[in-house]
Amino acid sequence: MSSAVPRGETPAPPVGTPRLTVLSGPSGVGKSTVVAHLRKAHPEVWLSVSATTRRPRPGEQHGVQYFFVDDEEFDKLIANGELLEWAQFAGNRYGTPRRAVLEHLERGEPVLLEIDLQGARLVREAMPEARLVFLAPPSWEELVRRLTGRGTEAPxxxxxxxxxxxxxLAAEEEFDTTLVNTSVEEVSAELLALMSID
Structure with a gap:
């Protein structure tokens, strides 16, 4: 039985095939909360662990929250093309190891990246087939309230x-889909559906 695709047609991806999904959005919009809720309900979703030059905080473990590396090791990761994307933030560098992402996708596992706008743009260049999801606040006023309500940072x-x-927020149109974070449960369910999990 032939499974050849007629000339001029491209094969449709199988229904339910996991893909790389990137979640991004402004600081304070609730990305980490949504991801934590999603993974608690669906541990089969693999969240990429970033490499960072930042020093571990109390309670953080190498390979769990981050892969903690020094500047020399990070330089080697960049030089060897081992990072899907990387960016600098607050004096430290963060990057997504490429090999682990590809291995999980090849095994048919859904992969989720929670990264900033710069990282999302770099993933789009490296893997155009990735689905970029923008997490937006219900309103600008709500985002301001969340960012100022922490009370832990200087003005x-x-x-x-x-x-x-x-x-x-101005970059929202660069993304494939926008989800508005009015409810963590609802947004988690919508994000899960976008990841094409059966």
Whole structure:
């Protein structure tokens, strides 16, 4: 029995085939909360663990929250093309190891990346087939409330975060899909559906 595709036609991807899904959005929109809720309900979703030059915080474990590397090791990862994307933030570098992402996709496992706007753009260049999902706040006022309501940061830090958020919100049209974070449960369910899990 032949499974050849007629000339001029491209084969449709099998229904339910997992793909690389990138979740991005402004600081304070709730990306980490949505991802934690999704993975608690669906541990089969693999969340990529980033490499970072940042020092571990109390309770963090190498290979769990991050792969902690020094600047020399990070330089080697870049030089050897081992990072799908990388960016610098607050004086430290963060990057997504390429091999692990590809291995999980080849095994048919859904892969989720939670990264910033710069990282999402780099993934789009490296893997155009990835689905980019933008997590948006219900309103600008709500995002301001979340960012200022933490009360743990100096006013100038909050202002920098708000300025960055304006830039990130302006990039929404670059994404394939937008989900509005009015309910963590609903957004998690919508994100799961976008990842094509049976």
């Amino acid at each position: 100038d830090v909050v202002e920098r975060r708000l300025e960055a958020a304006r830039t990130e």
